[in-house]
Every structure is written in C-alpha cells, then in structure tokens.
Amino acid sequence: MSLRDHRLALLPALALTALTAAACGGSGTGGTTTGADGSITVTAKDDSCDVGETELAAGRYSFEVTNSGGKVTEFYVYAEGDRVMAEVENIAPGLSRDLLVELPAGEYEATCKPGMVGDGIRSTLTVTGKAASLSEDESLARAATDYQRYVRSQTAALIDRTTAFVQAVKGGDVEGAKALYPVARGYWERIEPVAESFGDLDPKIDGRDGDQAEGEEFTGFHRIEQVLWETGDVSDMGPIADRLLTDVEEIVARADDTTLAPLQLANGAKALLDEVATGKITGEEERYSHTDLWDFAANLEGSQAAVQALRPYLQDADPDLVAEIDDRFASTEAELEQYRDGDGWMLHERLTDEQLRGLSDAITALTESVSRVAAVVAGR
Amino acid sequence: MTERPDSPHRPAGLSRRRLFGLLGAGTAGALAAGTAGGAIGRATAPDLATAAGATDAVPFVGAHQAGIVTPAQDRLHFVAFDVITDDRAELVGMLKAWTAAARRMTAGRDAGPVGAVAGSPYAPPDDTGEALGLAPSGLTLTVGFGPTLFTTADGADRFGLASRRPKPLAELPSFPGDAIEPAISGGDLCIQACANDPQVAVHAVRNLVRLGAGVVSVRWSQLGFGRTSSTSTGQATPRNLFGFKDGTNNLKAESDSALDRFVWVADGDPGGDWLAGGSYLVTRRIRMLIESWDTASLDEQERTIGRTKGTGAPRGQHGEFDPVDFTKQVDGEFAVPETSHVFLANPTNAGTAILRRGYSFVDGSDGLGRLDAGLFFIAYQRDPATGFVQVQRNLRADAMNEYIRHTSSAVFACPPGIRGADDWWGRALFSR
Numbered sequence: 071m072s073l074r075d076h077r078l079a080l081l082p083a084l085a086l087t088a089l090t091a092a093a094c095g096g097s098g099t100g101g102t103t104t105g106a107d108g109s110i111t112v113t114a115k116d117d118s119c120d121v122g123e124t125e126l127a128a129g130r131y132s133f134e135v136t137n138s139g140g141k142v143t144e145f146y147v148y149a150e151g152d153r154v155m156a157e158v159e160n161i162a163p164g165l166s167r168d169l170l171v172e173l174p175a176g177e178y179e180a181t182c183k184p185g186m187v188g189d190g191i192r193s194t195l196t197v198t199g200k201a202a203s204l205s206e207d208e209s210l211a212r213a214a215t216d217y218q219r220y221v222r223s224q225t226a227a228l229i230d231r232t233t234a235f236v237q238a239v240k241g242g243d244v245e246g247a248k249a250l251y252p253v254a255r256g257y258w259e260r261i262e263p264v265a266e267s268f269g270d271l272d273p274k275i276d277g278r279d280g281d282q283a284e285g286e287e288f289t290g291f292h293r294i295e296q297v298l299w300e301t302g303d304v305s306d307m308g309p310i311a312d313r314l315l316t317d318v319e320e321i322v323a324r325a326d327d328t329t330l331a332p333l334q335l336a337n338g339a340k341a342l343l344d345e346v347a348t349g350k351i352t353g354e355e356e357r358y359s360h361t362d363l364w365d366f367a368a369n370l371e372g373s374q375a376a377v378q379a380l381r382p383y384l385q386d387a388d389p390d391l392v393a394e395i396d397d398r399f400a401s402t403e404a405e406l407e408q409y410r411d412g413d414g415w416m417l418h419e420r421l422t423d424e425q426l427r428g429l430s431d432a433i434t435a436l437t438e439s440v441s442r443v444a445a446v447v448a449g450r
Numbered sequence: 451m452t453e454r455p456d457s458p459h460r461p462a463g464l465s466r467r468r469l470f471g472l473l474g475a476g477t478a479g480a481l482a483a484g485t486a487g488g489a490i491g492r493a494t495a496p497d498l499a500t501a502a503g504a505t506d507a508v509p510f511v512g513a514h515q516a517g518i519v520t521p522a523q524d525r526l527h528f529v530a531f532d533v534i535t536d537d538r539a540e541l542v543g544m545l546k547a548w549t550a551a552a553r554r555m556t557a558g559r560d561a562g563p564v565g566a567v568a569g570s571p572y573a574p575p576d577d578t579g580e581a582l583g584l585a586p587s588g589l590t591l592t593v594g595f596g597p598t599l600f601t602t603a604d605g606a607d608r609f610g611l612a613s614r615r616p617k618p619l620a621e622l623p624s625f626p627g628d629a630i631e632p633a634i635s636g637g638d639l640c641i642q643a644c645a646n647d648p649q650v651a652v653h654a655v656r657n658l659v660r661l662g663a664g665v666v667s668v669r670w671s672q673l674g675f676g677r678t679s680s681t682s683t684g685q686a687t688p689r690n691l692f693g694f695k696d697g698t699n700n701l702k703a704e705s706d707s708a709l710d711r712f713v714w715v716a717d718g719d720p721g722g723d724w725l726a727g728g729s730y731l732v733t734r735r736i737r738m739l740i741e742s743w744d745t746a747s748l749d750e751q752e753r754t755i756g757r758t759k760g761t762g763a764p765r766g767q768h769g770e771f772d773p774v775d776f777t778k779q780v781d782g783e784f785a786v787p788e789t790s791h792v793f794l795a796n797p798t799n800a801g802t803a804i805l806r807r808g809y810s811f812v813d814g815s816d817g818l819g820r821l822d823a824g825l826f827f828i829a830y831q832r833d834p835a836t837g838f839v840q841v842q843r844n845l846r847a848d849a850m851n852e853y854i855r856h857t858s859s860a861v862f863a864c865p866p867g868i869r870g871a872d873d874w875w876g877r878a879l880f881s882r
Contacts, residue, residue, distance in 0.1 A: 333572065398664060401664075427667065428534075431534050431664075431667040434663050434664075434667075435663040435664025435665075436664075437663075438660070438663040438664065439664075441573075441574045442573060442574070444572040444573065445569075445570040445572040445573030447572070448570065448571075448572035449570065449572075
C-alpha cells in the first residue's frame with residue numbers, strides 16, 4: 071500500500087467514528103439484553119462484519135450491531151439453508167441496534183448485508199451444548215412465531231422507509247423519492263401474503279391503475295410512482311402520500327399481530343413466487359418505474375423466509391424436498407444476481423427476452439418444488 | 451401469374467432424357483414402385499390389420515417408437531425444449547419420469563401415479579385433469595434428441611455425449627429462400643404428441659412440460675390439425691391448406707422393406723449402438739402465403755402442384771393413385787411441369803424417399819390481416835442428408851416456392867421404441 075492510499079483509508083474511519091458517536095446518543099443500546107446469556111458486539115462496515123465471539127454455548131444472546139459503514143445495513147443470524155434465526159433490518163450508518171436470539175447447538179452464520187443486498191458478509195458461529203429437540207407440533211408452532219418475528223422486522227423497516235419516501239414526495243424531492251420508492255416497496259413485497267390478507271387495505275396501498283372498483287380512487291405506491299416517473303410533478307401528491315403512510319401504518323399494526331398458521335406459511339411462500347411469475351417477470355407491477363427486479367428479489371426473499379420458518383419440520387418430514395428447494399432457491403438467486411446494478415437492480419426494460427426467460431425458468435422450477443410444501447405440512 | 455411452360459428454372463442435372471433412362475433401366479427399383487403410390491407393399495401388414503379405432507390406445511412399447519408409422523392421427527402438439535441443467539443425473543431422472551408418464555398417458559391414464567383428483571387436497575395434483583373422461587384417442591408420444599444435446603452451439607459437451615452424436619445428426623444446411631427464425635427453430639429435445647382429440651395431445655405435452663421444470667425449458671411449440679399425410683394404406687389422403695391432397699405417394703406403414711431402407715436407422719449405421727430402430731426427424735414450419743395462393747387460377751395451382759385439385763390425380767391421369775407419367779404431354783406441353791412440386795419431390799426424381807407426417811396449422815393472423823397458416827412439415831428418415839436435405843435441394847426450382855416460406859427448422863434423432871417395463875427414453879444413449 072502506498073502512503074497516499076494509506077492516508078485515504080484513514081479518512082472514512084475517522085468520519086464514521088464521529089457519526090457513530092452522534093447516533094448513539096439517540097439510539098441507545100440498553101434494556102434489551104435482559105435475560106441474555108451473553109452479549110456479542112458486531113461491527114458492520116461496508117466491507118467487513120466483525121463478530122465479537124464465534125464459539126458459543128447454546129443459549130440466548132444479544133447481538134449489539136453497530137453500523138460503522140457508509141451504507142444502510144442489515145444483520146442476520148442464519149441457520150442451515152439461510153433459515154433466519156433473527157434479523158435486524160435497515161440499520162442506517164452510525165446507528166446501533168440490538169438483537170436477541172436463542173441459539174440451540176449447531177452451526178450458524180452471522181451476516182451483515184451492507185447496502186441490504188446480496189449474500190452479505192458471513193462468519194460462522196459454532197454453538198455447542200444441548201441441541202433443541204422439538205416435537206412436530208413444537209417445530210410447526212415455532213415456524214409460526216419465527217415467521218411472525220420476520221414479519222415484524224420487515225414492517226418496522228416498511229414504516230421507516232415509507233415515512234422517508236412520503237417526506238421526499240411532500241418535500242418535492244423527486245430524485246430522492248425515486249430512489250426510496252423501490253426500497254420501501256421491497257419491505258412490502260417481502261410480506262405481501264400477510265398484507266394481502268387484509269383485503270380492504272391492500273388495494274389502497276398497492277393497487278395499480280385500473281384495479282379500482284367503481285368510485286374508488288387510485289391511491290398508494292403506484293399512484294405516486296406514475297406521477298414521479300411520468301410527469302415528475304409531485305406538487306399535488308401531498309394528500310396521497312399522507313394517506314399512503316396512514317394506510318401502511320394501519321396494515322402494519324394489523325400484520326404485527328397476525329400469526330400465520332403453518333399451512334398459510336406454505337401457501338404464502340408459493341403465492342409470493344406466483345407474484346414474481348405473473349407480475350414481476352412480465353414487468354406489469356412497476357409499469358412506470360420498471361423497478362420490477364427489486365420486487366422480484368423481495369418476493370423471493372419473503373418466500374424463502376416463509377419456507378425456512380418451516381424448515382425444522384420439513385427437514386424431518388421430507389429431507390429430499392428441502393434439498394431440492396434449497397437448490398432451486400440458490401439457482402434462482404444466481405439467475406437474478408446477474409442483473410444486480412450497484413446496490414439495486416437493473417430496470418426491467420433493460421432485460422432481453424432471453425434473460426427474462428432464464429428468470430422465468432428458474433421461478434417455474436422453484437414454484438413446482440415450493441408448491442409441494444403445503445401437503446407435507448398438512449400431512450403431519 | 452404467368453404460365454411457365456418452359457421454365458428457366460430447369461432443375462440442374464436432371465433432364466427428361468435422363469429420367470427416361472432411369473426408368474427404362476429399372477434402376478429406381480423401390481423408388482419407382484413408390485411412384486406408383488399404393489404399389490409399395492399395398493398388402494396390409496398383419497400387425498396393422500387391426501388398425502385401432504380413433505379413440506383406442508396405441509401401444510407404447512415396441513421395436514420402434516409409436517408416432518412414426520402409426521396411422522397419422524388428426525391432431526398434433528409438437529414441442530421443442532432447451533435443457534437448462536448441466537447435471538446429467540437430473541436429465542436422466544427427467545427422461546425416466548417422462549417415460550413413466552408417457553406410458554400412463556398413452557394408455558389413457560393420468561400422468562402421475564396419484565392422478566388428477568385422488569390426491570391430498572393440499573397438494574397440487576400430479577395430473578392437470580383436462581383429459582379426465584377422455585379416451586386414449588390414439589395418443590402417441592415420440593421423443594427426439596437434437597444435435598445441441600450432444601454439443602451446445604458454443605461447443606460445450608455438457609453431458610458427456612459429444613462422442614455419441616451420430617454424424618447424420620447435424621444442423622440442417624440453409625436452403626435458398628429460407629426465412630428461418632432461430633427462436634422457433636432447433637432444440638435439445640423434442641416431444642411429438644399426436645392424438646385424435648386435440649385436448650388429449652395438449653394434456654400430454656402440458657404434463658410432460660411440468661415434469662421437466664428445472665431441467666428443460668420450452669423453446670418453441672406448434673399446434674397442428676388435419677394431418678396432411680396418410681402414413682397407412684388404410685387412410686384416405688387428406689388435403690392441406692392449399693386445398694390439395696397431400697401425401698398420396700408417402701411411404702406407408704405397410705411397406706416394411708421401404709421403411710427399412712428409408713426410415714429406420716440400421717445396426718451398422720452411425721450411432722447404431724443406441725439409435726438402431728430409431729429414425730431422424732426433420733421439422734419445418736412452412737408458412738403458406740394463403741392470400742396469394744387463393745387468387746391464383748385453378749390452372750396455375752394445378753400446374754404448381756402437378757396434380758388435379760379435385761381427385762388428386764397426377765395431371766394427365768384420372769385416379770389419385772395412378773402413376774405419375776412424367777412423359778405424358780397434353781397440347782404439346784408436359785402434363786406434369788418440371789417445375790411442379792410433384793415432379794421435383796417425387797421419389798423418382800428426388801432419388802430418395804422420406805416418411806412425411808405433417809399437419810396444417812393456423813396461428814391466428816399476422817397483424818396485416820393475413821392468415822398465419824401453413825404446413826408444419828414433419829419427415830422421418832434414415833439419414834437427413836439422403837432424406838429431407840436431398841429432397842429439399844431438389845426443390846430449389848419448385849414453382850410452389852412462390853407460395854411458401856420456411857420459418858422454422860429442426861432436426862432430432864428419435865431413439866428406438868421402449869422395449870419393456872423398465873426401459874426408458876434414451877436408456878441406450880445414457881447408459882454408457
């Protein structure tokens with residue numbers, strides 16, 4: 071490394087220290103570690119993810135995640151097959167967040183996702199001690215609570231990002247709003263099966279032009295999308311933006327209290343893939359912004375979260391199916407990964423028919439496998 | 451359309467004088483017999499004497515795959531696939547699953563062992579259900595392997611099959627006037643589904659496509675109706691969308707010696723170790739320029755084809771199966787013009803024979819209000835070079851070329867028939 075490089079490298083570190091210090095005043099880290107067997111510090115940067123301890127005894131741990139990087143990050147603890155044991159979303163640069171997670175004996179991966187995309191930066195956690203042994207009923211019941219925790223992590227970020235989006239719209243910051251639009255929608259798309267279960271609110275938030283019943287107004291994300299990308303004049307979007315936030319807050323309040331039954335989880339996982347096949351690959355969902363691949367990635371992630379919540383049960387009931395599903399999620403992710411563009415995704419209109427066909431083939435195969443989960447769950 | 455009594459497009463290397471010589475010396479042998487239409491093995495072969503009714507099942511097991519010399523059914527659903535995995539075991543697994551499903555469906559049963567309505571209410575049915583209550587309807591499912599299965603277009607040997615590709619299994623050359631669209635041409639695998647009920651054929655393809663999820667991707671597909679060839683002496687000659695009888699002189703199921711000579715790959719042929727008893731399949735989607743044809747005079751149409759439109763008799767003759775007489779003159783002109791399709795495609799002049807099994811298609815209209823319609827040409831032969839390619843080269847001066855465009859092209863090697871209960875499509879190819 072030359073002297074010049076060395077000096078440059080120091081600069082961001084200094085700047086971030088200042089940011090972290092400032093942020094800590096507002097965020098605080100106390101309180102949530104109660105009941106934990108230990109706490110583990112995680113320092114997340116744009117190109118590293120330092121986990122304080124990686125050899126643990128089985129038990130409850132509080133991870134204190136500090137984002138010392140320049141990008142918004144996420145932190146996950148994954149079990150085999152990327153089953154989410156716990157996660158925090160949307161950690162802005164400089165902020166710290168705590169995460170409480172119960173870890174039975176096994177191998178896990180602590181993962182930071184700077185920029186909130188990709189496989190993230192992973193390190194192995196080896197947990198020793200008594201492995202939890204659950205009955206079928208227990209593992210299915212746990213699936214429901216695991217998924218509920220996932221939903222809550224998404225809804226918290228959904229409110230946060232929707233708030234920022236609405237502020238940008240109301241402030242006339244068209245470029246800012248355009249950048250926030252696919253990010254906020256990602257949190258929505260990940261939990262769509264839950265959101266759609268509230269039939270009255272879903273069309274107000276996510277309806278497309280022409281979906282409205284007679285007399286209903288065209289509102290929500292897509293209304294603002296249309297204006298942002300078509301005319302760029304958001305001066306009269308204030309009331310629509312306010313209403314979007316109100317509706318999102320309402321649906322989040324309901325979703326946080328919803329526990330999906332295992333069968334609903336299985337069907338929801340498949341429904342998310344259908345969303346991809348019918349709305350995203352075709353470019354119908356984001357007809358003005360063409361940010362369909364952001365939704366694609368989010369639907370895929372949400373589907374995987376639902377399947378993985380069921381994983382401990384499925385692993386016993388039908389290990390071959392689990393292996394096939396793992397394989398096909400991985401192929402689909404690899405297919406999609408080709409179209410990454412920075413921290414986001416290429417616009418749908420830039421993909422060739424041949425490229426879309428590759429995505430479609432991957433989703434078709436994955437859907438065939440995921441569609442078999444419900445019967446395995448029901449066959450208990 | 452102007453009359454072309456002395457076409458400038460005289461086929462090179464084939465003068466009438468030479469033709470007389472060939473006929474006189476009796477060289478053409480079986481070919482000349484072919485010219486006489488029903489003359490090849492008109493005697494009905496015993497195993498076909500009990501030709502199945504339109505709703506019966508066609509046996510799936512046999513020395514050759516069904517769907518080649520099986521009396522042509524009325525409906526077609528043809529589909530070509532790209533293999534999207536590089537995992538040989540996945541491909542083999544799918545071929546076994548396909549064989550099992552084909553075995554059931556051709557017998558008139560559901561695609562999967564559980565069936566369309568007998569399974570768990572929480573599971574997607576293993577049969578899609580639209581053939582419930584329908585008869586087997588003569589369903590045949592015929593599989594073929596394209597050249598790109600052995601070596602991809604960019605040279606990759608994905609499945610360790612490159613050394614097993616028989617030389618005759620090569621991309622077809624281009625022909626003058628071709629308007630081939632790559633997106634609806636070629637393919638690593640194909641399935642030809644023929645049945646007397648279109649829903650039965652579509653059902654079969656749909657369920658095989660589903661079983662192939664993650665392993666294959668549909669590259670292109672074609673629906674066909676109204677068989678345009680008879681492949682058995684027991685069948686009347688149908689008409690194609692030009693309004694003419696088509697396939698009068700086709701090779702027929704009953705002519706064993708001609709089939710062995712022109713259709714079936716023999717033990718000593720290239721690839722005979724896995725392909726003997728199989729055949730090469732060539733498909734061409736031939737769009738007919740319907741509106742131009744329809745406004746051509748009857749005389750122009752008949753001179754273009756070389757047959758009369760009413761009876762299908764060769765021009766200058768009376769009955770459909772009367773031998774084509776290339777020497778006959780009417781009013782000082784040859785009755786069968788040497789630019790006519792019959793003249794050029796006839797086994798005597800083409801020097802070879804192929805088993806045709808095509809279907810008409812209408813794929814809606816083309817956006818300019820014209821029918822997007824024509825003939826989905828299917829031919830089986832022992833070697834494409836001495837089969838379709840030779841015939842097609844001979845057609846370069848065909849007057850019919852003014853009324854057609856070849857828009858899709860593909861070639862596949864169809865393995866021999868399924869031998870027993872444990873056999874599967876491609877076993878001999880993949881077992882080494």
